[in-house]
Amino acid sequence: MAATTLYQSVGTLQSCRNNGNSGLCPDYGHVSFRSVSKGFKVDVGLLRGGSFCSRKRSTCVIQASASQATVFDEASAPSSATTSDSNKKTSEAALILIRHGESMWNEKNLFTGCVDVPLTTKGVEEAVEAGKRISNIPVDMIYTSALIRAQMTAMLAMTQHRRKKVPTIIHEESEQAGAWSQIFSEDTNMQCIPVVTAWQLNERMYGELQGLNKQETADKYGSEQVHEWRRSYDIPPPNGESLEMCAERAVAYFTEHIEPQLASGKNIMIAAHGNSLRSIIMYLDKLTSQEVISLELATGIPMLYIFNKGKFIRRGSPPAPTEATVYAYTKKLAQYRQKLDDMFE
Numbered sequence: 001m002a003a004t005t006l007y008q009s010v011g012t013l014q015s016c017r018n019n020g021n022s023g024l025c026p027d028y029g030h031v032s033f034r035s036v037s038k039g040f041k042v043d044v045g046l047l048r049g050g051s052f053c054s055r056k057r058s059t060c061v062i063q064a065s066a067s068q069a070t071v072f073d074e075a076s077a078p079s080s081a082t083t084s085d086s087n088k089k090t091s092e093a094a095l096i097l098i099r100h101g102e103s104m105w106n107e108k109n110l111f112t113g114c115v116d117v118p119l120t121t122k123g124v125e126e127a128v129e130a131g132k133r134i135s136n137i138p139v140d141m142i143y144t145s146a147l148i149r150a151q152m153t154a155m156l157a158m159t160q161h162r163r164k165k166v167p168t169i170i171h172e173e174s175e176q177a178g179a180w181s182q183i184f185s186e187d188t189n190m191q192c193i194p195v196v197t198a199w200q201l202n203e204r205m206y207g208e209l210q211g212l213n214k215q216e217t218a219d220k221y222g223s224e225q226v227h228e229w230r231r232s233y234d235i236p237p238p239n240g241e242s243l244e245m246c247a248e249r250a251v252a253y254f255t256e257h258i259e260p261q262l263a264s265g266k267n268i269m270i271a272a273h274g275n276s277l278r279s280i281i282m283y284l285d286k287l288t289s290q291e292v293i294s295l296e297l298a299t300g301i302p303m304l305y306i307f308n309k310g311k312f313i314r315r316g317s318p319p320a321p322t323e324a325t326v327y328a329y330t331k332k333l334a335q336y337r338q339k340l341d342d343m344f345e
């Protein structure tokens with residue numbers, strides 16, 4: 001009986017064609033295995049596991065019962081791969097940041113902070129447009145704040161993603177919520193993207209300015225004072241959070257929960273807010289408290305970072321697929337896009 005050789009997990013295998021020589025992995029492209037002897041049989045074992053997801057996201061492992069067999073990944077994995085030629089492991093991952101689309105209080109020019117208001121029609125359109133711009137970039141997990149304008153933005157953006165996986169909000173607010181939101185089909189589960197909502201990513205709390213009109217407030221207290229409340233690093237609005245205080249929760253959450261996912265090769269999207277994202281970008285770009293004053297984020301414009309070997313490289317805002325552009329952020333992202341073309345066109 002030929003020894004059974006356990007190979008590295010190659011991602012979430014959609015199906016393994018019985019001819020035993022190739023499998024289509026939507027996350028990792030075509031996985032081909034070459035037998036060098038007869039009696040080659042491939043069993044695809046679905047192992048439960050996955051540190052980040054309580055929904056038992058499976059990781060598939062190909063077990064080949066043959067005297068010898070080689071499993072290699074023809075199209076490099078979008079996040080981590082051992083290429084058969086160089087055996088060089090890379091741990092590149094994409095990080096997409098999106099400030100929510102225009103909200104109903106943005107439209108009324110009111111200070112919003114942690115008040116939970118929805119998007120306007122324009123904000124919905126912005127979110128869909130953002131989705132078109134990231135439609136070719138891999139997303140394995142989504143983090144949003146606990147506020148509906150960020151969650152709406154994430155869900156609407158993902159309606160445009162070419163991979164067509166379904167974002168599903170993880171409910172763990174109680175044991176029952178977790179139990180009642182389980183998915184009992186492994187195939188269906190593999191076609192989902194877990195969405196984690198975290199209050200730590202909420203907009204900075206604007207204290208006694210929440211609900212006030214920005215222009216009226218500037219008329220009352222002076223535009224310089226309002227600009228200082230809105231954009232300085234360590235000066236809070238009355239009984240509100242300074243950017244520094246917001247960073248203490250948002251950046252702490254990012255480094256504790258999100259950065260390890262990136263380091264494990266997971267491609268991440270964060271949908272959050274003007275100031276909670278300013279605090280995270282300040283960390284990513286190593287901005288000083290002076291430099292961050294001039295940092296402004298438009299609603300609904302995605303920003304791409306590449307995480308590689310512990311470093312964040314800002315790559316700007318992905319253009320819409322219709323815009324003529326050379327799509328060459330990285331080799332892996334180009335290969336992921338090619339795989340989408342192969343799979344869906």
Ligand SMILES: O=C(O)[C@H](O)COP(=O)(O)O
Binds near residue numbers: 114274
């Ligand atoms: O909370 C708000 O009012 C907005 O989301 C951000 O407001 P700001 O641009 O005035 O900080």
